[in-house]
Amino acid sequence: MKTKTIRRQALFALTGASLLAASISVQADNWRGWNIHPDGYPNTVALEAFAEAVKEQTEGRVNPRVYNNAVLGDQSDAIEQTRNGALDFANFNMGPMGPIVKETNVFSLPFLFTDVDHMHTVMDGEIGQRFADALEEKGLVVLSWFDSGARSIYNTKHPINTPEDVQGLKIRVMNNDLYVEMMEALGGNATPMAYGEVYQSLTTGVLDGAENNYPSFESSNHYEAAEYYSLTEHLIIPECLCVAKASWEKLSEEDQEIVREEAMKASAMQRELWVESSEESRQIILDHGVEINEVEDKAAFQALMEPMYENFIANNPGTGELIEEIRAAQ
Missing domain, CATH: 3.40.190.170 (Bacterial extracellular solute-binding protein, family 7)
Incomplete structure (x- = not known):
């Protein structure tokens, strides 16, 4: 009888440990994402679509949540939190990135790009990849580039x-x-x-x-x-959809591919929404008499x-x- 009790207790202990381990594993996949913009903003809509698609395509192995309106801190703090893995992903403007990657200060030079399409050409090509490589060395994996207009x-x-x-x-x-x-x-x-x-x-x-x-x-x-x-x-000034390198490296190759693909889709969505939003905002301010x-x-x-x-x-x-x-x- 005593032996059965010990076995039962051991089984309960193992089961409890397994459940605890599973809980920790699930918790580790709950990604927190930083966003400075309010609900309905083009970046916000694209980021939330990215989070939903990643959860669906990974079958819940990665469960991102976007925190809007900079509720997790200002941009400089969020950059550091993402670099050290306290945050998992974010949409960052390159303007404040200079202290981390000095080369990004070039984006703060006025009239660097002739227009927004020129910026897209640069960031989607080999030059943009060089900036992405430099950011990855500092703990930020760039998945795609967003627009922030002129x-x-x-x-x-x-x-x-x-x-x-x-x-x-x-x-x-x-x-x-x-x-x-x-x-x-x-x-x-x-x-x-x-x-x-x-x-x-x-x-x-x-x-x-x-x-x-x-x-x-x-x-x-x-x-x-x-x-x-x-x-x-x-x-x-271009913006990035970035993932903490620590969070990125925990993913399987399959999930990395899914996350990157959904980030590219989010970029395409954000750029399209940006054009629509800009025109809507322009009309609103015209109607107001500006x-x-x-x-x-x-x-x-x-x-x-x-x-x-x-x-x-x-x-x-x-x-x-x-x-x-x-x-x-x-």
């Missing part, structure tokens, strides 16, 4: 057609020395500021303007304060950036060749 200047004072129209305007820029240098080269007063503070600063006159793409200008309601949107299209103007002579703006390029190349040896390769890519 950034333009908007303000409360007047249309911008020439660099002289920027003179003296207090313009919010992202917290990056290159963006400050860019705006100052145009004669504006560059004002780095948290994105969440921009709306009130526009309404109170602390700022005269800012710069961003159509969907962000509209979704942030900045159009309620700034009635002039000028298509300078000075910055076109004046949108084309900038006919971008060469005048580009000419003022030459000293900035010279300084950048001097301080970052080897980037001159990279810049030429990007500009020549077709």
Whole structure:
């Protein structure tokens, strides 16, 4: 009797251990994904479709969940969390990636790309793969490249057609020395500021303007304060759908192939949605009375950036060749 009891206890212990191990295994496959954007944003829709498809195609072996609105931390923190495996995947803009991979600072140079299609050509080709390889060395596996449109200047004072129209305007820029240098080269007063503070600063006159793409200008309601949107299209910055290298290496080759394939589909979806969203946002701000103007002579703006390029190349040896390769890519 005693022997049967011991065997039964041992069996229960083994069963409990097996269940615990299975639970841990399942938990390890529950991927947490970081996203800065709100519900309904093109990136958000594409990321959530990616998560759902990966779960379905891997039959639950990988179960991703997207956390929107940067609830898991700001972008700089999320980059570090993904690199060390605390987060499993994310959609990152290349703008803040410079401290991790210095070469990515090149994307913060104004007028680097002629247009969004040119950016796609570069990032989907051999040059983009070189950036992906450099990011992987730092713990981020790039699966596909997302779009973030072209950034333009908007303000409360007047249309911008020439660099002289920027003179003296207090313009919010992202917290990056290159963006400050860019705006100052145009004669504006560059004002780095948290994105969440921009709306009130526009309404109170602390700022005269800012710069961003159509969907962000509209979704942030900045159009309620700034009635002039000028298509300078000075910055076109790619974004990545990245997976933590630690999470990636736990996958079987079969699941890696599935995840990469679904990431490519998500990229195609995001780009298509971005075009649709941009047009919808453009119409919304037009209906609200915002004046949108084309900038006919971008060469005048580009000419003022030459000293900035010279300084950048001097301080970052080897980037001159990279810049030429990007500009020549077709």
